[in-house]
Amino acid sequence: MKFADIVRLFGDKAWFDFEMVLLLSGEAPACVHTALYRLRESGKIIELRRGLFSLAEPWRHRGLGTGAAPAFAASLSSAIYPPSYLSGRWVLKRCGALESAIQSQDSLPEFSAVTARPAKVFENSFGRYSYATLPRDLLFGAMTELAGSERFRLAFPEKALLDLCFLEGGEWDKARFEAEGFGTGLRAGRLNLERLGAFAARAGRPRLARA
Structure with missing residues (x-):
């Protein structure tokens, strides 16, 4: 061909x-x-x-060019390791709930996702795609967005927070949230507390409910 x-x-x-x-x-x-x-x-x-x-560019077209580069790179996540959806730190930084660290121009964008499959990491010129394993009963709370003509799945910010708390373990108190960079974003009301409570109840994990 x-x-x-x-x-x-x-x-x-x-x-x-x-x-x-x-x-x-x-x-x-x-x-x-x-x-x-x-x-x-x-x-x-x-x-x-x-x-x-x-x-590669310039052969990629129809809304998939450089102007939509961050969303386009994110839209690749589900295809690289299906079935999965973006979650955790990437979603929380995107919505402003988590402060973004300053990256050097040479560093690859980081995309965090969850799946029921074994954990994997893939690197390509678009970024570093990390897939963490969640129990099947915790794989809920995702939505679909468009990047050009492509659809991709990502967690609601509230579910992304619960996924992060579950995957990183331990107890999450106010001091830990602030140390991780959540202070300003959470105080600014970036998360829907009613939805967060509903997701925590559905998860059925006491540690997540306490967080």
């Missing part, structure tokens, strides 16, 4: 995988592997994880 065909077929998609190219090209698997390897080495496609790719 020629690169022009890949752009035509996947230019408006956040990602595509080896199986898609194999099916649409009708070529032998070895030929597809070689073609994708050459495109990756030339910088025309980006490997998100083994067998999963995204077109």
